Amino acid sequence: MPESAYTTQPATFAPSRPGQLSTAALPDGARTVVTVCGELDLQAADELRAALRGALESAPEGIDLDLQGVVFCDCSALNVLLALREQALTEGKTVTIQAAGPVAERLLTLTGTWPLFTGAADDEAGGPELGAEVVQLRRAMQTRPTIDLARGVLMATFQLSPQDAWHVLVMVSQNTNTKLHVLAQDLVTAVQGEPLPDATQRQVSAAVSRLSESGGSGAAGDEGT
Structure with a gap:
């Protein structure tokens, strides 16, 4: 698979087959907007993890995800997102979902994890609620x-x-x-x-x-x- 984009310059990777994972990272001030398209399954999990971790590392305040182009998403991808958010919280950063299509939104809603990415708890990141937030994330990953x-x-x-x-x-x-x-x-x-x-x-x-x-x-x- 091609390398995922998480440099400081806008970049995109077109999928070589229908449904293949593609990512694009675009710096936006102290944050980075990451657009994810294609199928998010076990086969794509490692590539997705690398792309998102790289984007988070280069963004001082965190990343915003655009998942409108996701056509399939299962629990392997959900675990990547949950682990990313846990990592961000421990670094005093945030991960939010800026936009999502019905596929990604439905998974997050069914698993009760949608509120974790809406920004509602972001003001507490690094504050007294951090421990409880991390526990909630770990509990979600255990399912x-x-x-x-x-x-x-x-x-x-x-x-x-x-x-x-x-x-x-x-x-x-x-x-x-x-x-x-x-x-x-x-x-x-x-x-x-x-x-x-x-x-x-x-x-x-x-x-x-x-x-x-x-x-x-x-x-x-x-x-x-």
Whole structure:
């Protein structure tokens, strides 16, 4: 993959394949605006982490993210964002989301992490609330292994791709008004012998059927996060 941009000069990298991660960093006074486009998944996590850490290092006050061009985003990318914000807080900087499309916003909303990037808590960075903020970030990051396990359960049970399994998780979470990590824990527990609630079972079956009817990955892009 091409190197990500995080120099002090405006730079962009066009993706060589549809959906590939691309980033652009533009200094704006003491902050840096970083535009991120493409698919933010496990494959892109290392590149995304390097780009954002480089941008944060060169920005005295922090970075503002533009995620309008993100077409897919899962928990591997979320962990990158959460770790970045934790690092920024310990350095007396802030990370905010300046703009976000429905894909990125939906993930952050479902996982309860959207308020961490809206700037509401930025005035407290470095102050007495710093310890509590870092604890909250670490707690959010701890949910990822369970969510990844639940995605694996769906992949094995229904022969789904990683992205399709993610779409099913998101759809069921929305349709049952259940937090993503709670749903994931229920799915993992079900493998160990505890049955899923009937309503959740019906929603999982319906989501898989809907995904199959729409053609799987790509066709379900508007539903995914």
